[in-house]
Amino acid sequence: MPLPFLTADHDFGDVAGDAPLPYADRDRWRRPYRPGPWRVLMAAVELLLASYLLFATVIMLLARSVTGALTCAGVAVLFIVAALRLLRAGVWVSAHGLRQVHLFHTVTLGWDEIAAVHTVQQPVKWLGMPRTVQGQALVVTPSARRRGRGGAGVPLRPLLTDNNADFLSRPEAFDRAADTVEAWATELR
Template structure:
């Protein structure tokens, strides 16, 4: 069973410099990078935990308490959906705009609402924790929120790009190209 949200669009990995936006369908939402090893490892641990919880639900159901097994089965479904949502998190682009998928909320900004997308050297959160380190961040400046400051899309020390500086540069360049192509002047 193919999992399209797990793999990046193969067109972004092309080395042909003649094509600024190597894509076939501009309307489809796509993530211009692969999920990082930290994100995949966390999802794998969650799925491993879910398999144990599912096994516990089967054992509880065989012992005769179907209602308790149903509750445990529901918990395993929550863990599985959390792992899948963890894999889906990130920045997605299409001709309609830029979408930032978080764990609990998704925000979409149309390209005409984007003032700038740029890379900045700044203190960033390490793996999303409160500790900050010096790194690079891809920031989004919106036209309607100038006083709030730029929103951070992803960083070099996030779950997708920790110790993968080349992948960060490729992903940031791809998002900046999409912004330059579709953003209103």
């Protein structure tokens, strides 16, 4: 079964004359980078725990403990959903705008709500934990239209950082992803 959210739609080869937005269908939401090894590792651990819980569900059913089996199966389903959502998390772009998918919520901005997308040096969270380190972040500057809708005073989170689960110890991948998102913003704003 193919999992399209695990792959980028564009192979970032060194092809001369490669257009920044080589997609035929720009209306489709796509992630311009592949998930990093830390994100995939965390999802794999969650799926491993879910498999143990499903095995425990079978054992509890054989022992005729229906409530215990239902509890284990429910927790296993939660682990599976969390793993899939974790793999889907990240920045997605289309002709409609920019979407930042988090574990529990999603923020979508239309291109008319974005004034600029640029890379800055600033303190960033290390793997999403409270600890911060100096690094690079791809940030969005909201347009006046966004600020007029109650967006003033609400800081937008950085889209990407070079110390998150996708780009830790992969500075080239961060640079490619940031350049691609900036290219989408430049062309479609």
